[in-house]
Amino acid sequence: MPRPSRWPEVMAAAAKVFRAKGYHAATLEDVADEVGMLKGSLYNYITSKEELLFAVVRPPAEQLLEQTRALVAAEGTAPGKVVAIARVHAGVLAEHFVYAAVYVHEIAGMGRYPEWAAMDHEYVELVRAVLAAGVAEGSLRDDLDVRTAGHVLIGSLNWLTRWWDPDGPASAEEMADRVSATFLDGSRSRPAR
Amino acid sequence: MPRPSRWPEVMAAAAKVFRAKGYHAATLEDVADEVGMLKGSLYNYITSKEELLFAVVRPPAEQLLEQTRALVAAEGTAPGKVVAIARVHAGVLAEHFVYAAVYVHEIAGMGRYPEWAAMDHEYVELVRAVLAAGVAEGSLRDDLDVRTAGHVLIGSLNWLTRWWDPDGPASAEEMADRVSATFLDGSRSRPAR
Amino acid sequence: MPRPSRWPEVMAAAAKVFRAKGYHAATLEDVADEVGMLKGSLYNYITSKEELLFAVVRPPAEQLLEQTRALVAAEGTAPGKVVAIARVHAGVLAEHFVYAAVYVHEIAGMGRYPEWAAMDHEYVELVRAVLAAGVAEGSLRDDLDVRTAGHVLIGSLNWLTRWWDPDGPASAEEMADRVSATFLDGSRSRPAR
Amino acid sequence: MPRPSRWPEVMAAAAKVFRAKGYHAATLEDVADEVGMLKGSLYNYITSKEELLFAVVRPPAEQLLEQTRALVAAEGTAPGKVVAIARVHAGVLAEHFVYAAVYVHEIAGMGRYPEWAAMDHEYVELVRAVLAAGVAEGSLRDDLDVRTAGHVLIGSLNWLTRWWDPDGPASAEEMADRVSATFLDGSRSRPAR
DNA sequence: AATGAATGAGGCTTCATTCAT
DNA sequence: TATGAATGAAGCCTCATTCAT
Known part of the structure; x- marks a missing residue:
């Protein structure tokens, strides 16, 4: 059109x-x-109104998927890729905040629009593949439940749309690093040794 | 009534x-x-239709808040309370799954219904208080950004409504433990020592 | 419904x-x-609005078709059946005048609504069959073009919706008899012999 | 313009x-x-859209009326004029088929557009005048109901727009002759004498 | 407590028409 | 003459809500 x-x-x-x-x-x-x-x-x-929804929601969805595909295909270990995933995700949120918020609210994980199920599913699979590779290569815990962990990471990042102000003091990169640090290393203090 | x-x-x-x-x-x-x-x-x-929404959403919201209040007030260290928070949260989700999903989708962090803002806010504050206490007592990392971490934990748990099937193989307790374990200890493998 | x-x-x-x-x-x-x-x-x-159209139009259409089927299946020669066809047709028009006018205007021979094409077509075929039988049995002219003649008869009858007032002086039966008389015997005066 | x-x-x-x-x-x-x-x-x-309708519909309407006026005014008996009327009518239909179909569908006998009522009425009157003259001169049956017969003839001809394909095998002249023959002499076979 | 039927407001969509360029 | 874009009115349809029974 x-x-x-x-x-x-x-x-x-x-x-x-x-x-x-x-x-x-x-x-x-x-x-x-x-x-x-x-x-x-x-x-x-x-x-139609729905077409407008899709138009709004397509740019962040495509950008997220393309950048994530690229990053997953690149060289590197899982922890580095987890950080990169978070940066891409938060970066897309920041760049298209309201658009992305609509995506997260109306579409992500909801299975309500068949047109989007494939895209949505592919993203989850990309994240999961990174984690599975990490387990295989030994960089991630071998007792990690990959499916759950993938959703935990994605959920934490998507949840940013409910509380983070991308124009506030915390930049997308900072947020991504905090979220990915917690995901990778946890919040518990390590006994100094 | x-x-x-x-x-x-x-x-x-x-x-x-x-x-x-x-x-x-x-x-x-x-x-x-x-x-x-x-x-x-x-x-x-x-x-009214809205009253029906509120009626649906009240049980999980109240139960979550009451149980979390109790658990926060109890004795214990932050890591233990994080696990407990996750168990309560997942438990409420499991018990009232569809009700809770409605809450998460329509209300949590959305600021759309003033009637619910206080409740919603209180829960976030309770979680944050636990984390802040953990930082203070040394059980959680001292570089932890408490606000972000609280939302990461809550987001991971709320995101369960988009993918977890409480009638599937993974019980609420198992899910809670996986999520809280990742939150506390991360997904990175530790060098065996 | x-x-x-x-x-x-x-x-x-x-x-x-x-x-x-x-x-x-x-x-x-x-x-x-x-x-x-x-x-x-x-x-x-x-x-929907269209459903209302169909509801309006169905009674005359069905009645016309049923009565015509019966009359065609009955014993008798073609000329008698032509008169009967005209009486049924005019009778249905009179009984459901506005409904039938809508049918004639919106549907008959128009091929606009696939749902109605079969019904519409069957009626034309029934009339044609009577005429063909008349030719075969010798009661109608052997040089009659049956297709054209069928449409002439049906057209004359359907055209009643554009000028005849069924509540006026001419009854349905009178109209039918005039139309069928013209169709059968023509308007030319016969040389007295 | x-x-x-x-x-x-x-x-x-x-x-x-x-x-x-x-x-x-x-x-x-x-x-x-x-x-x-x-x-x-x-x-x-x-x-306006309506002006477009009128523009579309004017050529066949005017041509029909002019040619029919001429033919009615000419010398001749009613049966000959009936044939001529049919030829003019079918000829106009053939020449301006879609235009004429619009006229027949939207205007003829419908009384919906006052602008056209006069023209429409004049045509009916011309046909009727021919038939009445035929009755008077004895060439048409003296029991003919002239009003009905006029509408029968016109209706049969107008109905051509719903089924006749002017680009098909039957020419306008053939169609006119079949219709007028049926109108004049009927479809019943005459006893050989 | 439930039904059947209506209300009234408002939403999505269409479309004849206008107008600056 | 044609385009691109807008207007404004209206039409179809939905739906929360009401109410007599």
Whole structure:
């Protein structure tokens, strides 16, 4: 679909409104008001409300997947990749915050939209593959339950959308490092030896 | 409010439907169909759709808060309390799975319903207090960012609603132990010594 | 679909409005106004506007087809059956005038609704079969083009919806007899012999 | 009104679309797509959708009326004129098929557009006048109901738009002759004498 | 407590029409 | 003449809610 010129404004408005009210509670009139046009005019840009949701949610989803694919394929050990995963994840959240928040809220792990299940599943599998490789290579604990651990990592990162302000004092990289450090090394103090 | 006799069925149906479709996308007719009555009849039990949401969401929220309050107040060190927090959290999820999933999806960390902000906030504070005490007492790393760590723990646990099947092979206690173990000790293998 | 009690009123209103304005130009609000309810309330009776069209149009269509089937299957020669066809056709028009007018205007021979094509086609075939039998048995001209003649008869009868007032002086039977007489014997005067 | 250069294309597209979907169901965007321009551009050619309908419908209507007026005014007996009427009618249909189909469907005998009532009425009157003259002169049966017979003839001819393919094997003249033959002499076989 | 039926508000979507370029 | 984009009105449909029975 060729997009008229105010498409970025429409997307930004939609993401903002969807994040603030949730996709279902948000109305296209809310979105149109935010852009400064009438709700009917939105249909120069979209075909349906759901298409707008997908348009909003696609950039972070694709970026996350592409960057994660690349990082997983690269050389390196599991702990390094876990840090990289967290940085990519937090980086995407920061860059597309409201868009990503919509993704996390409406789609991730929810199985509600078949169109997105494959993408969603692939990401989980990529993370899991890293962890499994870490166990195999000995860099991660051999008693690690890889499935659970993957979801713990992803969950911690996705949960950032509920409390982290990417424009606040903590940068995406700092957040990523804190989350991945806790994931890798835990929060318990080590007996000095 | 004295509730007529089919109240538990109504609650269960509402939780099921809210979880499956999300609160906003779910209709009272969906709920009524699930119970086997007409939608108008639901108003013998409720005053509004939102009240039904709150009714669904209250049991897990209250139980989580009460049990966590108790556990925080009890004797013990932070690591032990972290395990206990995870067990309580996973236990509440397991016991009220669909109800809790609705809470997590619609309310936790979302700031959408002022009525629930206080409860939601208190829980976060309780967890944070445990972690802060752990740092103070030396059982947790002194470089731990307590706010982030609290959200990491809570996020990992809440994220269970998106992938864990409480009726599957992994019990609530097992899940809690895996999550808390990762949180406390990390996933990195320790050099054997 | 179980129909609430004012269903006949709804049908009558819909037929009236569809006939007056045409299906597409008619609005459900027109129909609702005619019944004396709000447009949303119509959805206690129907699932969509198109379903209402089909509901309106089904009774005359089915009655016409059933009665015509019976008459075709009965004993008799073609000319007698032509008269009977005309009487059935005009009778159905008279009994369900507005409904039938909607059928004729929106559906007959139009191929717009696949759901109705079979019914529509069967009727044409029944008429044609009578004419073909008439040619075979010698009661109709052997140079008759049966396809054309069938459509001429049906067209003359359907065209009644554009000018005949079934509540006017000419009864359905009279109309049928005039139309079938012209069809059978023509309008030319015969040389007295 | 001076018409820009692609006016014939616009008319043809409109006729095609109006015939396929019906005037109300057709959108100006459908028409514009058919022409290969944007819907807004149509307003270089027209002032309103209804004007487009009238433009489409005028050529066959005027041609039919003019030719029929001429033929009625000419010398001759009623039977000959009936044949001529049918030939003119079928000829106009063939020449402007989709345009004429739109006329028949949207306007003929429908009384929906006051602008067209006079034209429509005049045609009916012309046909009726021929039949009445035939009765008076003795060439048509003296028991003929002229009003009904006129509508039968016109209806049979208009109904051609629902089933006849003017590009098929039967020419307009053949169709006209079959229809008028049936109208004049009927379909019943005459006892050989 | 439940039903059947209605209300009324509001949401999504369509579309004829306008207008600056 | 055509485009791109917008307007504004209206239409279909949904749904929380009410109410008489």
